[in-house]
Amino acid sequence: MASNATKAMIAEVFNEIAEGIKSGSFKKKVRIGLTILGSEHGVEEMVKAAKLAKGKYGDFDIVLIGSKVTDEFETIEVSDAEEGHKKMVELLEKGQIDGCVTQHFDFPIGVSTVGRVVTPGMGREMIIATTTGTTSTNRVEGMVINAISGISTAKALGIENPKVGILNVDGARQVERILTEVKNRGYEFNFAESLRADGGAVMRGNDLLAGTPDVMVCDSLTGNLLIKIFSSFTTGGNYETVGYGYGPGIGDNYDKLVNIVSRASGAPLICEALRYCATCAQNKVLSIASNEFKAAKKAGLQEEIDKVTKKAAPAAAEEVKMPPKKVVTFAIPGIDILELEDACKSLWKEGVYSESGMGCTGPVILVGEDEGEKAQEILKKAGYIG
Incomplete structure (x- = not known):
């Protein structure tokens, strides 16, 4: 004999079909899982969230993954959060849910x-x-x-x-x-x-x-x-x-919809x-x-x-002689802070004295007013500014 949850699910499917026939645009609702074990606020808080969503939105179904605490939603029973993640992945791979909301899931690199x-x-x-x-x-x-x-x-x-x-x-x-x-x-x-x-x-x-x-x-x-x-x-x-x-x-070619x-x-x-x-x-x-x-x-x-x-990758240290100091008041913005030191040295190599600084919008390189245009061309050629 069918359980109450199964009967409710069958009734809901028939209701969707009836609504689709009536409107002329039948479209199956997506099924979104929700793992309910592991929250710092308890299972009740997770179920409360599902009830809020059900009352507020009517265009998707919610499937709970965890302990059986209500008859209002279909529930896939598991004993702990780790088992819940395994079941979630299984359900996604089988197409039994279209996406899932969960906590603390380990995604692959990428x-x-x-x-x-x-x-x-x-x-x-x-x-x-x-x-x-x-x-x-x-x-x-x-x-x-x-x-x-x-x-x-x-x-x-x-x-x-x-x-x-x-x-x-x-x-x-x-x-x-x-x-x-x-x-x-x-x-x-x-x-x-x-x-x-x-x-x-x-x-x-x-x-x-x-x-x-x-x-x-x-x-x-x-x-x-x-x-x-x-x-x-x-x-x-x-x-x-x-x-x-x-x-x-x-990620590129990632095939499971998991929301955290x-x-x-x-x-x-x-x-x-x-x-x-x-x-x-x-x-x-x-x-x-x-x-x-x-x-x-x-x-x-x-x-x-x-x-x-590759340009930013560490290279063998190169000894670059700093040109004679001079007054530097011409600021060149747009230099990434990770490249600031190397950008300064690229100017020194060309005989342009420069210093690094920090403007209100981020790092800057300071050069003499008479060498501003030359310095910008050197930095563009080296790929430090666009």
């Missing part, structure tokens, strides 16, 4: 999660690429690939031409140069413009608060910190309430994480990502990454 927040300055939604995982062991390469992942996710959310900003962290200028070259070679996307007076695609803290770009590119450790601050700045940190969580794991929340995430945030996962499933974010990576690689993505990262 995959990172794309978070989504509501910024406090203007109340705008903003994608943070990325927030957990390791896209690459090289920081600059990782951030460039994070940009592609962020663009893919934005398109899955219905943003046709997402504007991309690069957070002003170590490596940002190198990332900007690579993405500019890939864009010039045919990969279509738009840079955001900072709200600060001097503009540019490199974003400041003000842009974070205002949500200036659709996609904010950063390394995943910084992104992880940002998502935690945005989600729990009103609660003291132990209960995340605002936003959509750490998002789906995106924290063990500190509360029901209001997990509710929206379920919505986020369902939208990604409905709009096939993984297929979009596959196409975006193909387009970027066709435009020389790896070649441009290699140009910069």
Whole structure:
């Protein structure tokens, strides 16, 4: 004899068919899993999130993975969080769920999660690429690939031409140069413009608060910190309430839709994480990502990454004699802090005295007023500025 859960599932399928026949546009609901074991706030908080999502959104179904605590949802029973992850992967591989929201999942190298927040300055939604995982062991390469992942996710959310900003962290200028070259070679996307007076695609803290770009590119450790601050700045940190969580794991050819929340995430945030996962499933974010990576690689993505990262790789120490000191008041911006010392030495080799400094927008190289133009040409030729 069929269980109550099975009867409910059969009834729901028939209701979907009836609604589809009535509207003339039958479309099967996506099924989103939710692992409910392992939260710092207990199983009840996870179930509360599922109930919130069910009441707020009616276009996807929720399947609980964990202990049986309610008859309101189909539940796949497991004994602990580790078993829950194994069952989640099995269900995804068999196509029995279309995506899943879970906590603390270990993605392979090359995959990172794309978070989504509501910024406090203007109340705008903003994608943070990325927030957990390791896209690459090289920081600059990782951030460039994070940009592609962020663009893919934005398109899955219905943003046709997402504007991309690069957070002003170590490596940002190198990332900007690579993405500019890939864009010039045919990969279509738009840079955001900072709200600060001097503009540019490199974003400041003000842009974070205002949500200036659709996609904010950063390394995943910084992104992880940002998502935690945005989600729990009103609660003291132990209960995340605002936003959509750490998002789906995106990578070149990754084939499982797994959205991450924290063990500190509360029901209001997990509710929206379920919505986020369902939208990604409905709009096939993984297929979009596959196409975006193909387009970027066709435009020389790896070649441009290699140009910069190989140049930045440690080389045998070269003794460069510093030219005679002189007054330096001509500032050249756009130098990445990771390349500042090498950029100065490239000028010394050409007989141009230079010093490193820090302006309000980041690192600068200072040279004499009479050698400003010459210094810029040397730095451009060496690939330190665009």
